Amino acid sequence: MTRVSALPGMRDYYPEQMRVRRWVEDRWRDTALRFGFEEYDAPVIEPLELYTRKSGEEIVGQLYAFEDRGGRQVALRPEMTPSLARMVAARSQGLPKPIKWFSIPRLFRYERPQRGRFREFWQLNLDIIGVEGVEADAEIMAAGVEVLRSCGLGQEDFVVRYSDRRLLEAVMDALLVPIERRPAAYAGLDKLVRAGAEAASAEVRKAGVPADTATRLVRAVGRRDLDGLREELAGGEVDLTPHAERLEQLSRHLDAYGVGGFCEFDAAVVRGLAYYTGIVFEMYDRAGELRALCGGGRFDDLVRAAGGEDLPAVGFGLGEAVLVELLEARGRLPSAEPRCDAWVIPVSADDRADAIRAAARLRAVGLRVDLSLREQSVGKALKRAGQSGARVAVVIGSSEREAGVVTVRDLASGQEERADIESLAGRLLQRPVERGRA
């Protein structure tokens, strides 16, 4: 008999991994709710057309697409944004603005699995729709920072780098880079941080930008701060002031949120994809060892492109895979937590009915209770109970039955006492196992 294993890039979540995923998702959800976002979801299977129409070329090439039994061309969703755009476009007139929605979608992309990259993955999506100003950008970025902080990460662990597509446009205006060369030039600039100035410059030249212009562009962006940009562009005709003011305002807001220390302006943040229209940002581990934790920005054409009214939007996607890697590297993953409050052990088969009644009573008041289901020695059962992290073992044998009590063994200290089931329930309820906490 050959075993059938999970498909490439798909993961089985055994309880120990599931605990971690649940822990992370709980923090995502808590933080999103604290920022006033409402949760939504959409189908995992969508019409293929939803992606072929508007998504980036790369994503379309990675689709899990097939024909369903009704002859429809369908795809497993590779990202959440098109579904969001559809939902908002369908009801945008009736929804109170701004719309602040979040989702924790399960997504699929058929690409080569590798470290921090799978074919099935989860991400947190946060979006604000209907706000034009940097107030929304700041709120989104601050929420992103707080999501990671709620997982126990600090300034020494990660950083948000941001820039503004409009600023880059102005720089390209100043350097007279032809409009039609810009998408390819962006892609070249996107290599600056990873591959260095030489490689980026070569890529930009390949995009059809004259060598001296390419050199100036890469050098300007490579300065990575506003003063540097201004110096490199000295003598140019274009005024960076409105962009600088917008960025300054964003920076002030981020300080007010208390997340200024996590955020750095970086002109080299470009992001490859075409649909960003304003602020763009990425979150990275400070050590620079991992892939991007998160990417986002402003895409003001989102809703209109989906057939809705013209509404500005800003948002981000934060993946679970890289985040878990970072948490692991920093030792911030939650340690194994107690699974239950009590573990009930019948001494012999004759005691089982009473053990079941005791467990049922404790469960009825809301405690987490496990029960020995195998006929085995009390010693074995206690060992199992201890492994589970239960706080107490409840032993029920003939002498307890006669006395109408149970023996309660504190599994940490080994101390034992007899008690009736109601007083035990009361005592355990005063300090039940904390739900979903580290």
Added chain:
RNA sequence: GUGGGCGUAGCUCAGCUGGUUAGAGCACCAGGUUGUGGCCCUGGGGGUCGGGGGUUCGAGUCCCCUCGCUCACCCCA
């Protein structure tokens, strides 16, 4: 899609230049202890040595193919 590394028990691995029925530790199960855990002792289950083909008297070991994992590139969460 391109290129490197690696596939032996659930996990971590050993297995010398090919040589009988493939091993260890941990984990699991049972017993020692038919009412008291974490230590200890004893025993047990569990492997088509990733799969297929080839060379050979003989392949975990050598060759080819293939699948999978992994790392880097591409790109992205």
